[in-house]
């Protein structure tokens with residue numbers, strides 16, 4: 427049976443790198459080196475560089491994303507950024523990145539609220555999930571990812587007008603990134619087949635929430651963790667995976683040119699057989 431036609435997405439997470447002074451030229455160089463119409467491209471710079479990147483990318487088909495949003499809509503949260511503040515600056519947002527779960531103590535409940543805030547602000551959320559090495563070695567990767575998703579969904583549903591029904595608007599906007607913690611910034615990637623197996627767990631979890639199979643099958647699932655131009659093919663070869671969330675390599679123009687070019691080959695091949 428032919429699967430749904432999902433977009434191929436390559437998102438770059440610049441993490442805590444670049445300044446407003448140099449982010450624009452990097453964004454332009456990346457956009458020009460990765461101009462592949464078949465691939466949806468997203469650049470996620472630090473908050474302070476969002477405006478510079480937005481301006482630099484004007485007229486280029488590259489979306490701008492934030493690396494985080496706060497779980498509340500507004501309030502006494504010193505130093506934080508609400509989703510609504512990103513209006514005109516970003517159209518995507520990463521939520522629940524493992525570095526924030528680790529360093530900022532983000533919980534699944536907060537991450538579910540962040541999903542809600544993203545929808546209210548018209549942002550497309552990239553929800554990050556992934557197990558640590560101990561859980562991978564103990565055979566618990568599936569359970570960890572399922573728990574992270576279920577926890578976020580429960581709190582999202584609790585603060586959403588549509589409740590836990592399918593009609594909350596999340597299904598048509600959600601992107602999930604499977605990022606095993608042990609693969610982030612380590613140079614060690616997951617195996618393609620293992621990442622694909624987790625993508626199946628992710629979509630089965632959405633179906634378990636009562637989402638129609640067609641809606642779950644339409645949610646793009648990305649892989650993240652030490653993706654480079656040399657490692658991307660293993661993931662693009664898996665029909666369940668739809669692209670990558672790239673950290674370290676997303677700051678390197680040559681690397682991104684290679685990654686997006688490889689992803690475009692898959693996008694063309696999938697389009698030809700759909």
Ligand code: PGA
Nearest residue numbers: 610611651652672673674
């Ligand atoms: P990495 O980071 O590509 O540097 O491993 C990925 C991520 O954290 O999204």
